[in-house]
Amino acid sequence: xxxxxxLKAYPCDPVEVATAAADVADDSGVRVAVAPQAAHIDAVxxxxxxxxxxxxxxxxxxxxxxxxxxxxxxxxxxxGTLLNHSENRLKLxxxxxxxxxxxxxxxxxxxxxxxxxxIGAAAALGPDAVAVEPPELIxxxxxVSSADPDIVTAAVDAAARVDxxxxxxxxxxxxxxxxxxxxxxxxxxxxxxxxxxxxxxDPRAALEDxxxxxx
Amino acid sequence: xxxxxxLKAYPCDPVEVATAAADVADDSGVRVAVAPQAAHIDAVxxxxxxxxxxxxxxxxxxxxxxxxxxxxxxxxxxxGTLLNHSENRLKLxxxxxxxxxxxxxxxxxxxxxxxxxxIGAAAALGPDAVAVEPPELIxxxxxVSSADPDIVTAAVDAAARVDxxxxxxxxxxxxxxxxxxxxxxxxxxxxxxxxxxxxxxDPRAALEDxxxxxx
Amino acid sequence: xxxxxxLKAYPCDPVEVATAAADVADDSGVRVAVAPQAAHIDAVxxxxxxxxxxxxxxxxxxxxxxxxxxxxxxxxxxxGTLLNHSENRLKLxxxxxxxxxxxxxxxxxxxxxxxxxxIGAAAALGPDAVAVEPPELIxxxxxVSSADPDIVTAAVDAAARVDxxxxxxxxxxxxxxxxxxxxxxxxxxxxxxxxxxxxxxDPRAALEDxxxxxx
Amino acid sequence: xxxxxxLKAYPCDPVEVATAAADVADDSGVRVAVAPQAAHIDAVxxxxxxxxxxxxxxxxxxxxxxxxxxxxxxxxxxxGTLLNHSENRLKLxxxxxxxxxxxxxxxxxxxxxxxxxxIGAAAALGPDAVAVEPPELIxxxxxVSSADPDIVTAAVDAAARVDxxxxxxxxxxxxxxxxxxxxxxxxxxxxxxxxxxxxxxDPRAALEDxxxxxx
Numbered sequence: 001x002x003x004x005x006x007l008k009a010y011p012c013d014p015v016e017v018a019t020a021a022a023d024v025a026d027d028s029g030v031r032v033a034v035a036p037q038a039a040h041i042d043a044v045x046x047x048x049x050x051x052x053x054x055x056x057x058x059x060x061x062x063x064x065x066x067x068x069x070x071x072x073x074x075x076x077x078x079x080g081t082l083l084n085h086s087e088n089r090l091k092l093x094x095x096x097x098x099x100x101x102x103x104x105x106x107x108x109x110x111x112x113x114x115x116x117x118x119i120g121a122a123a124a125l126g127p128d129a130v131a132v133e134p135p136e137l138i139x140x141x142x143x144v145s146s147a148d149p150d151i152v153t154a155a156v157d158a159a160a161r162v163d164x165x166x167x168x169x170x171x172x173x174x175x176x177x178x179x180x181x182x183x184x185x186x187x188x189x190x191x192x193x194x195x196x197x198x199x200x201x202d203p204r205a206a207l208e209d210x211x212x213x214x215x
Numbered sequence: 216x217x218x219x220x221x222l223k224a225y226p227c228d229p230v231e232v233a234t235a236a237a238d239v240a241d242d243s244g245v246r247v248a249v250a251p252q253a254a255h256i257d258a259v260x261x262x263x264x265x266x267x268x269x270x271x272x273x274x275x276x277x278x279x280x281x282x283x284x285x286x287x288x289x290x291x292x293x294x295g296t297l298l299n300h301s302e303n304r305l306k307l308x309x310x311x312x313x314x315x316x317x318x319x320x321x322x323x324x325x326x327x328x329x330x331x332x333x334i335g336a337a338a339a340l341g342p343d344a345v346a347v348e349p350p351e352l353i354x355x356x357x358x359v360s361s362a363d364p365d366i367v368t369a370a371v372d373a374a375a376r377v378d379x380x381x382x383x384x385x386x387x388x389x390x391x392x393x394x395x396x397x398x399x400x401x402x403x404x405x406x407x408x409x410x411x412x413x414x415x416x417d418p419r420a421a422l423e424d425x426x427x428x429x430x
Numbered sequence: 431x432x433x434x435x436x437l438k439a440y441p442c443d444p445v446e447v448a449t450a451a452a453d454v455a456d457d458s459g460v461r462v463a464v465a466p467q468a469a470h471i472d473a474v475x476x477x478x479x480x481x482x483x484x485x486x487x488x489x490x491x492x493x494x495x496x497x498x499x500x501x502x503x504x505x506x507x508x509x510g511t512l513l514n515h516s517e518n519r520l521k522l523x524x525x526x527x528x529x530x531x532x533x534x535x536x537x538x539x540x541x542x543x544x545x546x547x548x549i550g551a552a553a554a555l556g557p558d559a560v561a562v563e564p565p566e567l568i569x570x571x572x573x574v575s576s577a578d579p580d581i582v583t584a585a586v587d588a589a590a591r592v593d594x595x596x597x598x599x600x601x602x603x604x605x606x607x608x609x610x611x612x613x614x615x616x617x618x619x620x621x622x623x624x625x626x627x628x629x630x631x632d633p634r635a636a637l638e639d640x641x642x643x644x645x
Numbered sequence: 646x647x648x649x650x651x652l653k654a655y656p657c658d659p660v661e662v663a664t665a666a667a668d669v670a671d672d673s674g675v676r677v678a679v680a681p682q683a684a685h686i687d688a689v690x691x692x693x694x695x696x697x698x699x700x701x702x703x704x705x706x707x708x709x710x711x712x713x714x715x716x717x718x719x720x721x722x723x724x725g726t727l728l729n730h731s732e733n734r735l736k737l738x739x740x741x742x743x744x745x746x747x748x749x750x751x752x753x754x755x756x757x758x759x760x761x762x763x764i765g766a767a768a769a770l771g772p773d774a775v776a777v778e779p780p781e782l783i784x785x786x787x788x789v790s791s792a793d794p795d796i797v798t799a800a801v802d803a804a805a806r807v808d809x810x811x812x813x814x815x816x817x818x819x820x821x822x823x824x825x826x827x828x829x830x831x832x833x834x835x836x837x838x839x840x841x842x843x844x845x846x847d848p849r850a851a852l853e854d855x856x857x858x859x860x
Binding site for chain 4: 008053060064065073075195
């Protein structure tokens with residue numbers, strides 16, 4: 001299982017979370033990555049943790065003020081990028097162009113989507129993975145794997161119909177090791193989580209609990 | 216073949232074009248529809264021509280100022296709607312929600328896209344049809360069917376892989392009857408056209424020429 | 431006082447509300463206008479009521495699919511347009527260009543804004559009027575004139591500092607004649623209202639109550 | 646005069662340009678700052694140069710994936726931020742909220758705008774400075790100060806009418822010391838420039854030439 005911790009714009013210390021994530025990944029053997037603010041990628045990747053961007057822009061090098069250039073986040077240490085998170089929905093044409101940008105910069109890609117139909121659409125664009133995130137569950141602490149398991153299996157089916165090679169992640173309400181196991185049982189190969197770790201009093205303990213069943 | 220004339224924001228007389236389109240459809244037996252500005256749908260549909268919206272918003276009834284409610288365009292006489300035209304690119308989640316809105320209002324749907332990958336994504340959302348429009352050919356008078364026939368066959372293949380029932384239209388640079396025949400030969404079941412008719416000195420003559428090979 | 435009834439995307443009968451508004455305007459001598467969906471402008475203006483658009487796009491005639499062309503809404507009978515409603519926030523550059531578009535089409539303009547600073551900014555662009563609408567009060571039935579009278583006087587001041595000729599309207603939570611009088615006492619020359627009329631069981635009675643204190 | 650070098654998404658080495666800018670600022674006594682990609686702020690500010698962000702998002706701390714949090718860019722070393730650059734036009738309400746975000750993070754602010762009317766609107770929102778950038782001159786090498794000097798003086802007047810304390814910068818086509826002097830003569834207190842330095846074969850020489858008349 002792949003565990004991607006999205007720090008969003010939370011008021012956490014990104015280096016503290018990253019250091020904990022790097023240690024937990026080392027100790028457990030579970031793949032754990034952290035997606036900080038673009039301006040924190042440099043500092044986060046210095047901890048040795050696998051670092052992801054939360055977004056990259058669809059543009060190439062050129063006259064694009066305020067964009068998030070894929071090459072720049074890669075240069076700062078990112079190895080992958082989320083795209084089309086429910087808090088940052090993109091135009092279909094821009095998801096496609098951002099995937100091209102990520103590929104040029106050698107970034108792995110996860111495209112998020114709301115429901116199985118959109119998961120099928122996202123998979124048709126050829127990302128490395130897709131993540132199903134029913135918007136109504138984000139930030140609730142209610143894991144999609146128990147609140148709406150059918151949506152996960154339907155997402156896995158929709159993705160497989162379009163592209164047999166694409167991974168499917170679960171992306172809403174995940175916070176415990178049991179949620180992780182449930183997500184795996186439904187056919188997903190990873191999870192996106194955010195507040196469960198980033199807003200925890202003790203992010204290290206939260207991550208340790210999370211990966212416990214996978215050790 | 217289905218011929219959809221998109222009037223965009225052109226300074227043409229929408230009722231004159233609509234009347235010509237209605238007559239040409241009657242005389243030739245070819246299905247011809249006209250997509251005017253939302254504010255002209257009422258007047259255009261009064262001519263008896265099949266009338267389409269250029270866009271509908273993803274929202275339902277409610278507090279949405281400045282939206283284009285699917286139910287309102289249907290009420291004014293529209294029978295279908297374009298979505299995600301290259302001049303009006305939408306978020307993936309909004310294409311999905313606009314398709315739901317169109318279905319509630321009993322509108323037929325065509326989702327436009329730039330290239331075969333996006334055509335596959337659009338088809339995965341379940342519209343009635345998709346239209347492939349390489350942006351670089353729009354408004355050029357160079358038909359996609361001759362400038363880049365491979366993109367049309369690739370789009371037909373991409374759509375079929377995802378949804379065997381979805382129609383594929385050609386949508387850029389079409390202006391003559393020969394273009395229409397070429398589009399049909401490549402596997403498409405219709406065309407979107409705009410300036411070739413809407414900006415013609417004699418829109419009726421342009422439409423008659425267009426459908427001539429289909430009579 | 432100017433009373434503008436914004437029908438948004440409500441499931442009301444726009445012609446019924448428009449007919450009531452036309453009658454109430456005639457009987458009371460109060461200026462009352464109705465802003466329906468673009469696709470309903472034609473039918474609404476046929477009732478004789480002063481008709482407004484809820485929005486116009488910043489573009490001129492040309493290749494702009496899915497836009498709301500100022501000339502098209504004027505052609506269908508609109509005499510004015512709202513811009514930048516809190517449910518349809520626009521880019522600063524687009525408010526400016528939409529004002530140009532409205533002027534070309536001879537449409538009166540009201541630019542909405544959240545707070546006095548934005549009211550000053552909107553006034554600097556030279557519209558006929560601005561409307562202050564604290565987002566947290568929209569649709570609440572709590573009139574801005576009583577919930578936050580200071581914001582209205584601050585808006586009137588901010589507008590006057592930038593452009594002495596611009597009118598200031600109150601635009602959130604207005605539903606009764608008393609609200610109208612309070613808005614007038616605070617220096618505004620009109621009100622935007624929506625659900626108070628459009629969702630009333632008897633829109634005519636709601637309008638009559640509203641204008642009663644102005645007769 | 647304040648010289649702000651916007652690196653946009655250019656394929657330059659941001660640290661090389663930053664080092665040159667820091668040296669030129671030291672040698673000449675002219676205030677020179679560099680605005681890199683968000684992911685490069687950390688490395689650029691390490692050179693000791695005054696570092697700016699190209700943009701910050703309107704949001705506060707919280708659940709906002711893919712945003713550019715003002716606190717994060719400040720944390721990485723930024724001392725100011727551009728907003729509403731013509732390549733990144735913002736909603737009026739978002740310029741206002743991004744100014745609030747910048748203030749919370751103690752960032753200096755420059756709001757860009759197309760023309761004198763929009764400059765007045767931008768000034769009404771209370772930034773530290775505004776920058777006038779006619780879009781048609783950006784990247785041309787034709788300085789606004791010679792191509793259209795009236796637009797600069799009109800911008801200075803428009804800003805002064807609304808807020809006597811706001812600085813006005815010139816922001817399009819500036820590349821030489823003469824352009825800088827011309828901009829100063831028209832009443833501006835700084836310049837934005839980009840390709841003239843970032844795409845120069847020798848950025849240090851370009852900066853030295855630029856500040857030469859100010860020594």
